[in-house]
Amino acid sequence: MPTILDVASIKRDFPIFDEKMRGGRRLVFLDSGATSQKPIAVLDAERDFYSRRNAAVHRGSYFLAEEASAAFEGARQIVANFLEVRSDEVIFTKSATESLNALAVSFERTKGVLNIGPGDEIVVSELEHHANLLPWQQLAKRTGAVLKWFGMNPDGSLDLSSIGSIITPRCKVVAITHQSNVLGSVPDLAPIIAAAHAVGAVVVLDGCQSVPHQPVSVEDLDVDFLVFSGHKALGPTGIGILWGRYELLEQMEPFLYGGSMIETVTMTDSTWAAVPKRFEAGVPNMAQAVGLAAGLTYLKGVGLANIHQHEMELTKKTLDGLLSIDGVKVIGPQDTKNRGGVISFTIDQLHPHDVGQVLDQYGVAVRTGHHCAWPLIRKLGLMGTTRASFYLYNDDSDVDVLLESVVAARDYFRKR
Numbered sequence: 001m002p003t004i005l006d007v008a009s010i011k012r013d014f015p016i017f018d019e020k021m022r023g024g025r026r027l028v029f030l031d032s033g034a035t036s037q038k039p040i041a042v043l044d045a046e047r048d049f050y051s052r053r054n055a056a057v058h059r060g061s062y063f064l065a066e067e068a069s070a071a072f073e074g075a076r077q078i079v080a081n082f083l084e085v086r087s088d089e090v091i092f093t094k095s096a097t098e099s100l101n102a103l104a105v106s107f108e109r110t111k112g113v114l115n116i117g118p119g120d121e122i123v124v125s126e127l128e129h130h131a132n133l134l135p136w137q138q139l140a141k142r143t144g145a146v147l148k149w150f151g152m153n154p155d156g157s158l159d160l161s162s163i164g165s166i167i168t169p170r171c172k173v174v175a176i177t178h179q180s181n182v183l184g185s186v187p188d189l190a191p192i193i194a195a196a197h198a199v200g201a202v203v204v205l206d207g208c209q210s211v212p213h214q215p216v217s218v219e220d221l222d223v224d225f226l227v228f229s230g231h232k233a234l235g236p237t238g239i240g241i242l243w244g245r246y247e248l249l250e251q252m253e254p255f256l257y258g259g260s261m262i263e264t265v266t267m268t269d270s271t272w273a274a275v276p277k278r279f280e281a282g283v284p285n286m287a288q289a290v291g292l293a294a295g296l297t298y299l300k301g302v303g304l305a306n307i308h309q310h311e312m313e314l315t316k317k318t319l320d321g322l323l324s325i326d327g328v329k330v331i332g333p334q335d336t337k338n339r340g341g342v343i344s345f346t347i348d349q350l351h352p353h354d355v356g357q358v359l360d361q362y363g364v365a366v367r368t369g370h371h372c373a374w375p376l377i378r379k380l381g382l383m384g385t386t387r388a389s390f391y392l393y394n395d396d397s398d399v400d401v402l403l404e405s406v407v408a409a410r411d412y413f414r415k416r
Contacts, residue, residue: 005302005310007395013039013298014393025363028398033181033209033342033389034367035231038295042234045294049287056283058260072286075293076276082296083226083243084217091242091249091276092284096208097131099227099242100175102255102279103204104135107173108143109253113200114172118144121171123196125150125158126379127180127187130372132206136175145172150192152379156185156332156339160192167195174203178210182371182387183332184315184342186210193222202248208232212299213340213391214308224248230288234295239288242279249275256281302392311341311390314399318343318388321403327410331385344371344385347410352384358409359386364402 011017014037021027029037055068073087080087093099107116116122122136122145140147148166150158167174174196179186189205196203202224210216211226212233218226225248230239244252254261254272258281263271272278299307316336322328327348333339347355356368367387370377377384388402 004306005392007310007393010302011393013041015040015043017393021363021365022361023363025361028362028364028394028401030388030390030394030398030402031365031367032232032391032394033387035237036212036234036295036391037393038236038291039234039298041298042236042291042294046236046287046291049290054287057286058277059283068286071290072284075289078293078296079241082300083211083241084219085243086246088274088276089243089246089249091244091279092289093240093242094238094285095231095240096206096227096229097240099240100131100204100206101135102242103225103244104139105255106252108139109255110251112251114202114248114251116140116143116145116172119170120145121148121168122146123148123150123167123171123174123176123201125176125187126152126376127156127158127177127183127185128175128373128376129177129181129206129208130374131208132175132177132204133375136173146170150176150187152376155334156180156183158187158192160188163191163195167192167199167201169199171196171199171201174201175206176203177206177208178216179340179342180332180373180376181209181342182344182373182376182385184209184339184344184389185332186338186340188338189221197222209340209342213304213311215304218243230292230295233292234298235292236288239285239292241292246275249279252279254278254281258282299392307392310392311394312336314390314394314396315339315341315343317396317399318390318402321399322406325403325407325410328406331380331382341390342387343389344387345406346382346385347406347413350409350413352386354413355386355406355409358412359402359405362401362405362408364405366402 053067055065057069057072077087079090204225205223207228211228225244231237261281331344352368369384
């Protein structure tokens with residue numbers, strides 16, 4: 001199959017692919033939906049910061065502190081350029097999970113139109129990762145708000161037939177995934193966003209499975225907040241992004257308190273710094289921000305549109321292969337329409353953990369279980385699935401090994 005990416009060259013930028021797996025097999029890493037591997041450019045960027053610029057940012061007037069602050073704010077600008085937004089709308093957190101929790105906490109504390117209180121409605125969907133369900137679920141419990149959700153159709157799409165009864169004038173927040181981390185399905189967002197804005201609600205988009213894999217324009221999507229994880233975008237762990245429209249961020253109360261996020265402090269009261277510093281209490285993850293900037297720069301160099309096209313080619317080959325294997329069932333979309341490079345499947349009468357262990361013998365790294373999405377898995381009537389997810393460093397040969405190992409797993413347990 002022709003590909004637009006030079007995967008052999010890309011793999012040379014990722015040292016982990018020199019490592020050998022069980023039995024001396026090469027690594028076939030098909031778990032980028034959980035976390036991505038890291039190129040040398042990211043490793044070097046973090047090491048360079050610690051080796052040459054390490055100082056607490058925004059806290060010193062000496063040269064090293066100025067260098068550290070410049071590197072940190074430069075990373076913020078790179079994230080902003082990546083998302084095509086203002087740099088003062090980019091907030092560094094430790095993860096997408098923290099970003100979503102931060103919004104939920106802030107909405108509870110903030111007065112005015114963003115405040116969540118008794119009788120207000122929060123809308124999610126059955127496709128959500130726990131990170132985009134639990135913060136809103138618990139916010140509703142704390143405040144007396146009502147949690148509502150869109151149901152899932154058998155093909156992995158959302159049931160929008162009753163959108164008017166789900167998004168009502170009492171709705172304050174719609175928090176929705178851009179792509180399911182289990183099924184790879186991409187919801188039809190346009191009518192959801194339009195309905196939310198029509199009643200004055202804000203839209204929070206979970207971009208963890210989309211931002212690292214394809215061009216994403218918050219302007220075109222017309223969302224109000226977006227989160228994603230650095231470690232899924234070639235960056236380090238311990239760094240996440242919260243983007244929000246400035247006019248909304250400006251209204252919001254902080255979700256953490258401490259150093260660097262204040263304007264004035266007395267023993268009895270405080271006022272807050274301007275956005276985004278208001279939301280970055282404490283010494284931030286400085287080297288991680290610089291590392292993420294290097295990862296995003298790498299992705300832009302390869303081209304997000306190229307990466308998406310490449311992943312779709314691998315997805316099609318994998319779907320065709322899995323659907324041709326007796327006893328294997330693909331869960332979710334059966335083709336590449338309205339989906340990303342994440343595929344969940346089951347093998348008749350086999351537990352996903354058993355499947356994963358056999359695949360591991362072939363050097364294949366996949367995710368097994370409920371994928372931090374229990375409500376979705378229960379809706380499907382499953383105990384879990386085996387999930388393969390692709391990225392820019394995968395190629396046709398990885399798909400071949402995956403399909404070979406799936407057949408081997410099926411046949412091994414059939415003989416027992």
